[in-house]
Amino acid sequence: MEHAVSLFVRSIFADNMIFAFFLGMCSYLAVSKDVKTSLGLGVAVVFVETITLPVNYLLQVHVLDPLGLGYLSFILFIAVIAAIVQLVEMIVEKFSPSLYNSLGIFLPLIAVNCAIMGGSLFMQQRVLLDPENVKAIANIGDAFAFAIGSGLGWLLAIVALAGIREKMEYNDVPKPLQGIGITFITVGLMALAFMCFSGLNI
Amino acid sequence: MALSKKTKEAFLGPLNVNNPVLVQILGICSALAVTVQLKPALVMGISVTIIVAMSNVVVSLIRKSIPSRIRIIIQLVVVAALVTIVSEVLKAFAYDVAMQLSVYLGLIITNCILMGRLEAFAMTNDPLDSLMDGLGNGLGYAWILVAVAFVREFFGSGKLLGYQIIPDSWYVANGGFYENCGMMLMPAMALILVGCIIWAHRAYNDKEAK
Numbered sequence: 001m002e003h004a005v006s007l008f009v010r011s012i013f014a015d016n017m018i019f020a021f022f023l024g025m026c027s028y029l030a031v032s033k034d035v036k037t038s039l040g041l042g043v044a045v046v047f048v049e050t051i052t053l054p055v056n057y058l059l060q061v062h063v064l065d066p067l068g069l070g071y072l073s074f075i076l077f078i079a080v081i082a083a084i085v086q087l088v089e090m091i092v093e094k095f096s097p098s099l100y101n102s103l104g105i106f107l108p109l110i111a112v113n114c115a116i117m118g119g120s121l122f123m124q125q126r127v128l129l130d131p132e133n134v135k136a137i138a139n140i141g142d143a144f145a146f147a148i149g150s151g152l153g154w155l156l157a158i159v160a161l162a163g164i165r166e167k168m169e170y171n172d173v174p175k176p177l178q179g180i181g182i183t184f185i186t187v188g189l190m191a192l193a194f195m196c197f198s199g200l201n202i
Numbered sequence: 203m204a205l206s207k208k209t210k211e212a213f214l215g216p217l218n219v220n221n222p223v224l225v226q227i228l229g230i231c232s233a234l235a236v237t238v239q240l241k242p243a244l245v246m247g248i249s250v251t252i253i254v255a256m257s258n259v260v261v262s263l264i265r266k267s268i269p270s271r272i273r274i275i276i277q278l279v280v281v282a283a284l285v286t287i288v289s290e291v292l293k294a295f296a297y298d299v300a301m302q303l304s305v306y307l308g309l310i311i312t313n314c315i316l317m318g319r320l321e322a323f324a325m326t327n328d329p330l331d332s333l334m335d336g337l338g339n340g341l342g343y344a345w346i347l348v349a350v351a352f353v354r355e356f357f358g359s360g361k362l363l364g365y366q367i368i369p370d371s372w373y374v375a376n377g378g379f380y381e382n383c384g385m386m387l388m389p390a391m392a393l394i395l396v397g398c399i400i401w402a403h404r405a406y407n408d409k410e411a412k
Contacts, residue, residue, distance in 0.1 A: 020389060025230040026314040071290060074308050075282040082275050111274065114231045114312040121305035176404035177397075180227055184397030191390035 004145040006134055011149030013197035015135075017115045018157035019190065020198075021122075024115030028158055029183060038162040042155030046148065048088060048110050049119050052081050053147035054140055056120040060127060077120045085111040115154050119147060161187060212323070212331050216338035222315045223346040223396070224403045229315035232306045233347055234392040240363050242302045243351035245292070247344025249307070253284050254316055254343075255336035258324040260284075262332035265325050277320045278311065285310045315339055350395050358386030 017023045024045070032038045056077050064070055089107045093100045110116060123143060129136035137143050164186055173182045222228045229250070236246045260280050261268075268276050289307050292300040300307060310316070319339050324332040355361055360368035360382050372380040385391050 022231045022234040022389065022392075023309070025234070026228060029227055029230065071286060074286050074289070074311055075279065078278050078282050078311055079275075082278055108274070111278070112312045112314065112317050114309050117312045118231075118305055118309055121308045125305065174401075176408060177401045181397050181400040181404065184393050184400060188390045188393030188397060191393060192388070195388065195390065 001141075003134075003136075003138070004141050007137070007142055008145040008149040010134065011146050012153040012156065013194070014199075015150070016153040016157060016194055016197075017118065017150050018154060018187075019194040021118060023118035024113045024154055027109060027113055028154075028161070029180065029187075032158050032162040032165055032183075034166060035159060035162045038158040039155075042151075042158050044107055044110055045113065045115060045154050046151030048081075048085060048107075049116055049151035049154075050144065050147045051088065052084050052116055053119050053123055054143045055084065056080055057123055057127070057137065057140060057143040060124055073124060077117065081116055081120070082111045115150070119150050122146075122150075157190075160190065164190075209331050209334050212327075213334040213338040216335070216342040217345070218342075219407065221342045221346070221403070222318070222339045223343055224400050226318065228318045229313045229343055230396075232309055232313060233343065233350070234389065234396065235306050236303055237347055237351040237354055237392050238358070238387055239302075239355045239361075240348065240351045242299055243347040244344075245296065245299045246303060246306070247340070247347045249288050249292070250310055250313065250315065250343055251337060251340025253281065253288060253310055254319060254340040255333055256284050257281050257316060258319060258332040258336035259329050261320050262324040262327060262329045268325075273325070274317075277317065281316050281320075282311050315343055346396070346399065349399065350392060353395055354386045354391065357383045358391075 031041050123137055126135055126137040131138045223233050236242045257280050323335045374381050
């Protein structure tokens with residue numbers, strides 16, 4: 001249990017998907033123009049990550065590893081992610097049309113969000129680690145903790161950037177640097193700030 | 203064989219004016235993560251170029267028989283199969299680089315350049331144009347990677363491709379005056395460098411346009 005909590009906190013701060021690994025950068029830069037939309041996308045990412053990562057964990061440990069089919073993992077993981085995104089989309093559409101309308105456009109995009117696929121690929125590396133290692137994922141509980149943590153870390157990062165960009169609208173930025181250029185530099189500075197979590201030990 | 207103007211444009215456009223990283227803002231994730239050293243950046247650039255070109259051709263060949271409702275899944279499967287092949291080849295012939303690239307090799311599947319080009323170009327154009335478009339976008343991506351990795355490796359560790367460039371006797375430890383810039387090795391500097399490249403690129407192209 002203690003291990004899962006530590007994994008959870010680390011994956012939000014020290015191993016943040018955006019600032020430490022640059023995963024999900026494309027939609028991160030494209031959608032972070034205002035806080036409300038980015039919150040919607042962030043919630044969708046947390047949701048899909050929490051479902052797909054444990055499913056891929058079970059597949060990896062109980063199907064791929066015993067059969068020695070590790071090289072098929074890319075195709076299997078992406079198929080699982082695409083299928084679950086489709087499924088989630090249909091379920092949300094049926095039971096909560098209002099949520100569907102607010103998330104609607106983002107849900108299909110999440111299938112190709114690298115934060116989701118990256119989470120599964122990190123999980124694949126981490127199941128091989130020694131259980132004593134703080135980064136190891138030893139059971140399904142750890143997989144859940146890692147999934148929720150990395151999803152929330154992504155949510156935190158995109159909402160923070162959206163807040164800064166809303167304020168930055170009023171700043172006088174050199175013309176060629178406007179828009180995407182200054183956003184890159186802002187994210188770089190935010191990543192520097194997040195580095196102070198890297199020594200975090202729980 | 204004379205290439206038509208459109209085919210040439212499909213190849214040359216993405217190298218500069220329509221660069222996938224700088225202008226279309228696609229495929230940023232891996233562009234930033236693998237650029238600490240020059241060698242993995244080169245391997246990554248070449249792998250992505252091959253995969254974009256091949257998947258563009260394959261999807262372009264079968265574009266007329268893909269039902270549009272499930273096209274995303276079909277595109278993903280084509281890409282995933284190609285990435286699996288490339289990753290197995292790398293593991294066989296360049297194991298240490300494959301380990302350095304770690305998850306980012308698998309993440310080529312979700313690299314937005316691939317899906318973006320498949321959706322925007324290969325689905326509506328014939329195989330030759332798609333091949334050129336794939337090569338152009340792949341190389342456009344590769345040169346950014348190499349440029350960023352060059353700066354980061356040279357200033358961060360004084361090496362290029364793993365060979366020491368800055369003489370040992372210059373270092374403070376050996377009584378010299380020089381110290382490596384450790385900042386360059388941090389992930390954050392990749393972002394700031396790409397930001398600066400975008401700045402220079404825009405400033406230059408705006409001037410050209412006027």
